[in-house]
Amino acid sequence: xxxxxxxxxxxxxxxxxxxxxxxxxxxxxxxxxxxxxxxxxxxxxxxxxxxxxxxxxxxxxxxxxxxxxxxxxxxxxxxxxxxxxxxxxxxxxxxxxxxxxxxxxxxxxxxxxxxxxxxxxxxxxxxxxxxxxx
Amino acid sequence: xxxxxxxxxxxxxxxxxxxxxxxxxxxxxxxxxxxxxxxxxxxxxxxxxxxxxxxxxxxxxxxxxxxxxxxxxxxxxxxxxxxxxxxxxxxxxxxxxxxxxxxxxxxxxxxxxxxxxxxx
Numbered sequence: 001x002x003x004x005x006x007x008x009x010x011x012x013x014x015x016x017x018x019x020x021x022x023x024x025x026x027x028x029x030x031x032x033x034x035x036x037x038x039x040x041x042x043x044x045x046x047x048x049x050x051x052x053x054x055x056x057x058x059x060x061x062x063x064x065x066x067x068x069x070x071x072x073x074x075x076x077x078x079x080x081x082x083x084x085x086x087x088x089x090x091x092x093x094x095x096x097x098x099x100x101x102x103x104x105x106x107x108x109x110x111x112x113x114x115x116x117x118x119x120x121x122x123x124x125x126x127x128x129x130x131x132x133x134x
Numbered sequence: 135x136x137x138x139x140x141x142x143x144x145x146x147x148x149x150x151x152x153x154x155x156x157x158x159x160x161x162x163x164x165x166x167x168x169x170x171x172x173x174x175x176x177x178x179x180x181x182x183x184x185x186x187x188x189x190x191x192x193x194x195x196x197x198x199x200x201x202x203x204x205x206x207x208x209x210x211x212x213x214x215x216x217x218x219x220x221x222x223x224x225x226x227x228x229x230x231x232x233x234x235x236x237x238x239x240x241x242x243x244x245x246x247x248x249x250x251x252x253x254x
Contacts, residue, residue: 104191
């Protein structure tokens, strides 16, 4: 598996969310994703970026383009040093929200991605990884 | 500060979402729409999202809120111009947008609203 490119973007403002979406889009295009796959990647990225900002108190995302012949992919890892998630299983349930949202962000991002993993510790922060492959 | 323009088209209001919405702008739009529905006695709201290549649950919630608020004010909401890739993604995301009618474009959306009005 080769890392074709890797970049870290801050998620501190609403404008940063726009930049994250653009970067995710570019990575998808570079890896040859179809329009639908690009859209799924960018939408998942948007959900997690908003979570990082709204619930995590801000953080960053690492965007990595990976080649694992014959497949090519994009992996995004969102991290924050926010309050953390006490009950991850609950957080992953459709409709569960701790902040008046729709409760679809985390579970939705998982559904829209091929790979998904989450690590969180109360009082320390959260890290969510998603990957989409072509 | 930027504001999303709301156009009056007969008995309906048309909103075209083209920019990336953030919290402030979304709240502003919902407030402005509420005011305008009452002020113009509009019976329908058309939300044109044909420019949006990405619709996430934040936008979904905004649309649902607008529809719910419009309903309270006796106005119906129709979303128009959902891009195909967006439609596929919305289904997988699990966003149902219940209570919100959809149409292919503004013309069809207006026709839908006129139909409903005529049935009353």
